[in-house]
Amino acid sequence: ETNAGKQSDFVKAITSTPLPDIAPVWVDYNKDIQKAKTGIADVMYVPNKDNSIFRLNYYFEQGNFNNRMLPIALQYLQFLGTDKLSSEEITKQFYNLAASFSANAGNEETTVTISGLQENFSKAVTLFEDLLRNCKPDAAALEALKDRMLKSRANNKTNKGAIAAAIQNYAIYGQNNPYNYVLTNEEIKSLKAEDLVALLHSLPNYKHEVLYYGPAPLAKMSADITKLHTLPNTWKETPKAIQFKPVKQGASQVLFNDYDAVQSEIYWVRDLGQYDAKNTAKIGIYNSYFGGGMGSVVFQTIRESKALAYSTYAFVQTPSKKEDDYTFVGYVGSQADKMNEAISSMNELLKDLPKTEQNFVNAIKSQKKDIETQRITKDGIIFNYLNARKKGLSEDMR
Structure with a gap:
């Protein structure tokens, strides 16, 4: 028995030592983010008052769910050259400019980032724009990329983290789920360099927003980007995204993955209904109290008191969009001979939540202190706004 309380x-x-009060700092999207237009694209701007570094992002509300080739094409981009410059020469030029670029596609959004010294803004953006719009196919680079992807997939079959992610997705969404919504091995092998390059060339024609954090004034930045980032008169139609909805859980179900392993990995997964902003504070306190840290009920009971697990947690996962559902996830990682007892212990906590007044007070204090000390700065302000927008919010979601 632990001495909780x-x-x-x-x-x-x-x-008992008093701490000085720290006032929370809320983000005011209307004041902290300035807005403008470049052609038909919206611009969001936050000034960098600390140094001469800029970060420019092209933000697309499309990703793997819209086109499963898009993440692969963006990986491919870093290995390509143009008619004038090889991939190696482009890398050297970015280095000489003290600049860099990255391009990543998630399931529902894509972000292309160019960063560096403001004095080289025009040169860095021009270099990237030329690469994106004029890159040429490289069969050898594509074959090497395919080999790495297929090898990574093979390795994932023995990676417990990847296996856990797969079975959790299966538990939440069923057989067709976000985890396995990817190209098959055969589809990867049959990819053509010309198709991926064509997709890259067309990317600027799809609707996106321009996000800027840097020292240049908004008017100058907008004028510069209008010259450097050519846009169409109208956006190309974005491919329709596939939708995944949680399966309705009418009764408890056990999903079993039989892998040769020393330790047992057990997860509890449950759909908790659609997102509601009013639940934000309650969920934060619940997670802190029940299973979100070393002082939580789950950790103290299953690991510290009963020594049944090397790791354990439980929390309510908040969705990224207002249309999506909350998900409860619990976890126990234990020795195989302690698995049954560990499962029973977690089930007991889920059925009858222990009440420890001091821990509950501490959970509330912890949440308040996190809000008071958290500072959202730089281009984090813009991405915080984008996250709030997906949830249908127009104010700081904290």
């Missing part, structure tokens, strides 16, 4: 004289002395 009890404190030594030393701890009491520490906790």
Whole structure:
């Protein structure tokens, strides 16, 4: 039995020491983000008042769910050259400019980033724009990329983290789920360099927003990007995204993956219904109290008191979009001979939530302190706004 709720004289002395009040700093999207237009694209701007570094992002509300070739094409881009410059020469030029670029596609959004010194803004953006719009197929680079992808997939079959992610997706969405919505091995092998390059060339014609964090004034930045980033008169139609909805869980179900392993990995997964912003504070406190840290009920009971697991947690996962559902995820990683007892212990906590007043008070204090000390700065302000927008919010979601 743990001594939850009890404190030594030393701890009491520490906790009784008054701390200076720290006022929370809320993001005001209307004041902290300036907006403009470049052609038909919206621009979001946050000034960098600290140094001469800029970060320019092209933000697309499309990703793997719209086109499964898009993530592969963006990986392929870094290995390509143009008629004038090889891939190696482009890399050297970015290095000489003290600049870099990255391009990543998630399931539902894609971000292309160019960063570097503001004095080289025009040269860096011009270099990237030329690469994106004029890159040429490279069969050898594509074959090497395919080999790495297929090898990574083979390795994932023995990676417990990848296996866990796969079975959780299966539990939430069923057989057709986000985890396995990818090209098959045969489809990867049959990919053509010309198709991937054509997709890259067309990317600027799809609707996107321009996000800028840097020292240049908004008016100058907007004028510069209008010259450097050519846009069409109208956007190309975005491919329709596939939709995944959680399966309705009418009864408990056990999904079993039989892998040769020393330890047992057990997960609890449950759909909790559609997102509601009113639940934000309650979920934060619940996660902190029940299973979100070393002082939580789950950790203290299953690991510290009963020594049944090397790792354990439980939390409610908040969706990224207002249309999506909350998901409860619990976890116990234990020795195989302790698995049954560990499962019973977690089930007991889920059925009858222990009440420890001091822990609950601490959970509330922890949430308040996190809000008071958290600072959202730089281009994090813009991405915080984008995350809130997906949830249908127009104010700081905290």
